[in-house]
Ligand code: 0X9
């Protein structure tokens with residue numbers, strides 16, 4: 446694969462995702478050793494209290510993996526039989542719409558760029574909303590990293606909520622969700638949140654933080670995760686969500702292998718994408734109440750810390766606000782979401798944006814949100830799930846933000 450061309454059709458044909466359930470920590474360690482040895486790609490990591498994981502296995506490794514798992518004594522189920530079949534299914538399901546932007550399809554970088562420009566034009570013809578587009582940085586391949594600010598146009602400054610998407614290239618549902626949020630806020634929404642949300646907050650969206658990786662996942666390798674930087678090392682790409690400068694790559698947890706999917710980079714903020722977000726946030730940090738970074742998959746609303754099982758002192762406030770979000774989300778279609786601390790519910794990782802936003806930029810309400818699903822399709826979420834995913838996520842965001850606004854008001858009243 447490579448050279449920016451469309452990858453060979455059926456390049457993931459007969460590739461499987463195995464759902465592995467080790468019976469004990471010892472089994473788990475054996476499975477993780479096997480994963481290192483055979484260079485397998487983990488789609489979903491084990492966590493405290495749930496040792497199961499989803500692992501991508503290429504056809505030529507399958508037999509060896511299955512016999513090794515049998516020897517280890519770990520339970521295994523074939524979760525996805527043929528990754529390529531899901532990729533084909535995902536591509537086919539674009540709903541045709543006659544006019545305007547189709548929120549319920551996955552789009553390329555250029556279409557997203559055009560959409561954002563159109564939003565600005567549309568907002569400028571309204572009399573109570575303003576949308577401003579800025580480029581907060583350029584990727585390694587020189588694509589714009591765009592940020593759109595949506596606010597009332599009365600010249601007042603309000604507490605800000607910052608939302609990003611697309612840190613990980615293959616998680617296509619993430620930018621799709623953030624684009625939907627922008628549309629709802631600017632043009633109005635079915636739940637009547639937009640007007641209230643604009644009265645309470647200034648909104649900053651970076652829908653596609655990793656444009657190079659995203660394009661590569663469209664043209665060449667659907668399962669690409671990192672950016673496309675070339676640091677002159679063996680392999681291309683850094684995991685932007687390991688590159689933030691808080692607890693960056695501590696010695697006991699080093700990911701110095703450039704070929705790893707979670708390579709942390711040569712130094713903290715070595716990457717244009719993480720650096721751009723850092724500069725924007727630091728320049729505005731006193732106004733920012735919440736930072737939400739959208740990923741997939743797992744259906745979770747997670748708060749710090751991501752690097753340790755310790756909790757921040759104000760974790761209960763973060764927990765109750767997250768729960769407002771997940772309960773609102775579930776009320777629409779009953780999609781189960783878990784609200785909780787990252788390490789207890791997921792796995793620990795260092796240099797993640799959620800930790801940096803709280804630990805360094807001091808943003809109180811910092812969350813990683815893992816969108817649909819729980820593994821049936823994983824990163825290859827079919828396009829017919831975009832709409833329900835977006836509607837429920839918007840409901841969650843609306844209720845969450847209104848709950849924060851109510852708290853802020855309570856604080857102001859107390860301060861008087
Ligand atoms: O590993 C990540 O960067 C995030 N998950 S994903 O499957 N979208 O790649 C999670 C980041 C949250 N923090 C920690 N897990 N520590």
Ligand code: ZN
Nearest residue numbers: 613616740741
């Ligand atoms: Zn992710």
